[in-house]
Amino acid sequence: MNILEIKNLKTQFHVLDGVAHAVNNVSLSMEKGEVLGVVGESGSGKSVTALSLMGLVRPPGRVVSGEILFDGTDLRTLSEKQMQDVRGNRISMIFQEPMTSLNPLLKIRDQISEMVMRHNSISKKDSYDYCVEMLGKVQIPYPEKRAKEYPHQLSGGMRQRIMIAMALSCNPEILIADEPTTALDVTIQAQVIDLMLNLKEQYDTGILMITHDLGVIAEIAQKVVVMYAGQVVETGTVYEIFDNPKHPYTKALLDSVPKLGKRSKAERKRLREIKGIVPDLFTLGAHCNFYERCPDADEACKRIIPDLIEYENGSSVRCIKFQGRNA
Amino acid sequence: MNKTILKIKNQPNLIIGGIITAVVIFMAIAAPLLAPYHPVDDADLMVSEEPPGSTYLMGTDEQGRDILSRVIYGSRISLSIGIVTQVMNTIIGIILGLSAGYFGKWWDDLVMGLTNIMLSIPSMIFALAIMALIGPGLINVFFALGITNWSYTCRITRSQVLFTRSLDYVKAAKALGYGDIRIMFTQILPNILGPILVIGTLGVASAILLEASLSFLGLGTQPPTPSWGGMLATARNQMFTAPWISIFPGLAIFITVLGLNLFGDGLRDILDPHSVGKIK
Amino acid sequence: MKKLCFILLLLFTGFCFFPGSSMAAKSGGEFNFIAPYGGDLSSLDPHKTNRTQDYIVILNIHRSLYKWSADAGKPVLALADSVKVSQDRLTYTYALKQNVKFHNGRNMTADDIIWSYQRILTPATASPGVRSIRIIKGADDFESGKATAIQGLKKLDDYTLEITLKNPVEPGFSLYPPEIAILPKEEVEKRGDSFGVDPVGCGPFKFVNWVKGSEVVLEKFAGYYEAGKPYLDKVVYKIMPEAASRDIAFKVKELDATTVGSVNYPEYKGTPAIAKNMIEVAELWTRVVCFNVDYGPFKNKKVRQALNYAINTKLINKKLLKGKAVDPVGYLPPSSPAFGTDSKGYEYNPERAKQLLKEAGYPDGFTFECLGTDNGTWGVKAIEALIPMLKKVGVKVVPVRMEGAAMSARAKSGDFQALIWSLDSGPDPLSALSRWESVNERVSGNYSGYNSAAFDNYLALARVETDDSKKMDLLKKADQTFIEDAPVWFYNYNKAVLAYHPWVHGLQPVAVELMYQDLSSVWVDENSPRK
Amino acid sequence: MSEPLLKVENLKVHFPLDREFLSLKKRYVYAVDDISFSVNEGETLGIVGESGCGKTTAGLSVLNLVKPTGGQLFFRNQDITDISKLPKEEALKLRKEMQIIFQDPYSSLNPRASLKTILDVPMKIHNMGSAKERSEKIEYLLEKVGLRLEHASRYPHEFSGGQRQRIGIARALSLNPSLIIGDEPVSALDVSIQAQIINLLLDLQEEFNLAYIIIAHDLAVVEHVADRIAVMYLGKIVEQADYKDIYTSPLHPYTQALLSAIPIPDPHMKRNRILLKGDVPSPIDPPKGCSFNTRCPKKKDVCEQVEPVLKKAGDGHYVSCHFA
């Protein structure tokens, strides 16, 4: 049973330079309690997809078309009021920048309790107690004390834990994590990822993990969606993606990352690079978005916009050269 | 380039303000061509205080001078007051702010101390004291207002310099062997002109108003110089007996200052959308 | 007897104003007046201020030995019932009123007058009134510390005072001004400096309070020596330097009376309801542009005359000042006893002016700077009006607006070419003209630096002349000489105008300064919003 | 082996904090606290560490962009601890020798200068040839870093992040330096661009025999480019070794934790993580004894008392731990 299914989502930004096709016909699905990794470089549309899903795209951005089926309901048909009931309650989100994502003027417990009280009929006092409990769950030392502190008194790692505590405080069905560890140091990142996985088990929350870091994806995700220039180019299980990538972009991406401990004197010279740059989202042509950079591209790629081909349940790839499972 | 035009198109403030400013500047430049009479010499007491009519479109003042001509010539005076004083303020502010922010240490302390002192003296009062010292007159107004209002520019320049100085390209310039002066004027200054320009534009507006206030106290430009502030101040006693004498210069000030303010606001929105916090 | 006469007179005047009115109807009510000159008052200690603004109020708190009578056009006795003058006109013996009380309840005696005059003369007081007291014999010795008392001041008994003068001059002119007020010694000493903000006098009104920068409130002094007066219960002086604000305040009936500037003059004149309630008076102030006779072109008499011919003075007075001025003849105004009825001033004659300039060696004219203040009547505004007129004869005038204090400093130092000012030209014609004596420095008011032996001579003769009409003749001749020499451009004599609401009665045409209204005889009828 | 190109001895950089009112004690941020290292010609030294460990400050102070508080710097045996004290000519010559590439491609280029200006002015300052020669050099540099000549008149905002980083590299190269400090040169770039820049750096090193100091938080990147790696923690070097030794035989518990924390892009590799407790302490009040003792899984009493010294643990392998 898919708890979330996005179909043909299109989100555009109407700015002075023209129209940016930030999310261009994205479809993906996610099962209850699963960790879905969305990987892509900057500008691939992964964050905008998440914001579209939350109904938090602000002008000049606009969700143009598509369906966002959450537990069978199309979120796009809900009123703003109904959407507010979903946000934070059934779907919650944590962001990349823990340093700026909390209101500097409010105490931690107030920031958490305002959300708990918004979605549950609970007294302020109880919500404070609950807040302390949640802080304990995200392994914040001295939760009673911390709850009364302000964000600036906490380190980045702490704040991200608080964001997680907050996001989980209403027992959401889906937690969207938009690059939750990118701004953190490696050792702290390890702590946070560890924490998220633990909590996922505990709460049975599905996680939509958005990141550019293939390492993080490999560690946490069960299923992976690879995005490029506003489109999904490949989906599959984490093993499929990493062991046997189908799309040339996925392949190139995996090859271009320096891998720890894999280096020898000879290998030092050659990291595999992807030539060129990410295409301009304002001027996408009627062709495969990756063709300019693709090592395998030919004339045909220049003429056709490839479809996302599903070759197995839940696995698909967007490439006209793809010939089937073992090609 | 195209993008800039698009940006401007989206700023009604900037367009309205820009048009008004342009018209006033045009008026100032082309005053001798536009004005039907000489603003000072063509006075005739026989026709004093004529209401607006076909001969005198805006009427005449108590000396029998054509108000339209005086308003047109007045744009020269009032604009030059605004611009000259603001250029002076800006130059002082930039030099002090730039050097203070860049060199820091005791010089910074000194400049900031001075700036804070200047900031705490209301400009009206400082200008008043200076004008009392040197007496009324156009050049004196330039001077008095030109040395009173630099503290804002200085402060903002300094804070911008502090911010810009920490940027990597300034470090790179240093590593590349750029000298201090070169860094200040080629690496830092061009990148902080935006907010300074905005302050300057708004400053032009406030200088025009300040001159009007000084004129009210009898310390503005020297009659018969047709400055709008001076005209308005002189005519204030006739506001109800011969309203046209005060209305037209008053409107000229209002429209020009409004235009400059809108222009400045629009400029800020384009150049420096997040500038509020930087004033600190 | 006297008292009876007085009451009769009072009743008579009362009937004239408002037939059927009684004393009771007259008394009571509040009167909102103005203090229009410059900013706030400085001090209500008459001996320590020289500002008209302060005198307007001081006048009604304090009393001097004499007071100005608008009817008589000269000073009359105030604190004395009568005076005996000696043959040589040097000794005056005053029979002081016995019912004059200070606001603290004490009777005023000759000692108070002596003490007050000594205080004025004491250098530490730095009083502007010293000049007035210097007419008394022995004043110089006292001033320089050589004597401990003024020789010419003698108390015969508590209510009899003898004053001996240096010269046979009319002492009333010197002793009437508000700054020569008689003060109660004990109150002055008790209060020290703060006497200026909490004055005690013997005038018709008691000081109540002074909201600095806004208003001064006085209330009726029940013990005032003129029976039945004052009528008003309360007087409020609003400190209002802005003419436009005054105009509105008057129109909304917040003021009972206001001074009218030239700007509003035609309007007020043209409004019948107001026009019939206006007092106009040719004040004893002459407005002139002083030419600095030490400055190049102005050394030549012809140039100065030429400028007088070149300016259409009447047009300026008519249009710029809207007729709120009296066209000039000489220095002395028409209300002065020495006004030369047969003397003629300068007429507008640009041809003559050109001719004279040519003769003087300035056929192409010249340029000069003229200083002036911001004043609406006798400030740079008037100089501006000269620009086109003088341009016609080739002379360029550059107005230089200055603040009063700065200009005054330059006037005194002689560092100017010309300046416009309003000069005090009365009430005593001799002292008015003596300003221009060559012995006087610029510091003492001879701004032009006028220096004429003939003029000096007339004045010297007039000073010792005991026959009044001969004296006046001499002064007329002096004025004529002054016109001829034209060290100034004769601009106008001030026409002061006071407008009041119909419920106000008893304001007087005071020629020395229209704002010097003695409010003791002013009353308001029941139409007043404040009664 | 000949003398190293750059020798850093006991470098200290302490930033004073604003003094508190009425308090006599001045407090400092101990950003870099007594580190020593050296770089040979043509060699790459990698410096890794987490944010706030002082690695960037160390790099900047080598270039005299931050004044060292203590210690000495030698470049080709010349004392360069304070370049500003040297004669102007001399100082300029030294500036030429060492250049820097920054992390953020957006703030490292003057937005108001065209590419040509960015490259031309430094050469002009150093009197490198006539206008024509310089413009030829610009052409050559652009080609080297993979940009085209027609780009020369453009302004930084017209380039993508990767291209900007190339401009930064061209700018550093323009003076023919022998040492380039790369301060997180690829961490702000997308994965696909990262590889391009790493390859470019490696190519240039080979061609011009450049020495690099690559400062980064990403151990994988550093390991890929460096010959030797120094690991920094709280202003100190805790371990220094050949790139291979760091990975295969890390001795310091911090290095071990760091290595284990790095996510590997391989779903089959589920490792045993060494999870460190808590956060990095503030460099204003570094812990007594071993600076890592607050988080160290192997902590003993001695660690709280005695500060370990950097000791030799193998061929070119140094570590500062009581138990390594």
Added chain:
Amino acid sequence: MTLYVVKRLLQFIPTIFCISLMMFVILNVLPGDATTMSGGMKRQLDAKTAENMKKQLGLDKPLHIRYLHYIKGLVKGDLGKSYLRSESVNDLIAQRLKPTIQVSLAALLIAVGFGIPLGFVSALKQGTWMDTLSMVGAVSGVSIPQFWLGLILMYVFSLLLGWLPPQGYGGGSLVNLIMPAFTLGVGYMALIARTTRAAVIEVLSEDYIRTARSKGLSEWIVNRRHVFGNTMILILTTVGLQFGSLVGQTVIIEKLFSWPGIGSLLVDSIFQRDIPVTQGCVLVIIGVFLIVNLVIDLMYVIIDPRIQYK
């Protein structure tokens, strides 16, 4: 905190000292002195009396001696004695300070009361006609010469409508306060509205606002709880800095409305060359500015937990 306040108060000393020196020099070299004639003077003092007066006032002593004397008094909190008025400057200012503070605070209230909502509306409706209208309206306020506005208001509300008294203090009653305060506050209002608008727009783009929205909070709550406070932090400084110039502007307003404040006292005393009074007024106005800004800084502590003064 107390320590911080003490520290700040101590920092006032050099500022006040510098300003007093600066103003002392400027004022004492002004042409003319207290003995020369100025507006409304009846007659010229004769030379001897003028000299006398100068001696009484100590004006015959050299400048630095006078300054030393002045500073000695200042240290004791004594601003000296007026040259022309029979009062000490302390007393004079004490009487006039209250009206000025009253009118300034009322103006501030009007400015803030209208300016902040206007700025909010404008920012929340950014780009709409309401935005343009509020901003043009706000900017208009700052574009009218104050004395002109004052006279127009006087004309309309006193003469035509008869609602408000045209002038005077009226014992500080509200009806007397309205017009001067409005005239003074309207320009300031524009500034606050503009600053607020920019601040709100800035705050709206912050990450924590997105977080707040992601929690399911309604727009109203987001604005009230998250936007408002953070906006205040951005505009407080402007409010404080501008309050100084507001007090400076009372010079005009007080003259116009016969308001018995320190501004009109200052103008009068400049024109009368009553230097101790001028000096005193300037120092007090600056003192007010410094204290207001100290209060603003302390308000930061209340609003912004990140700021702690020790």
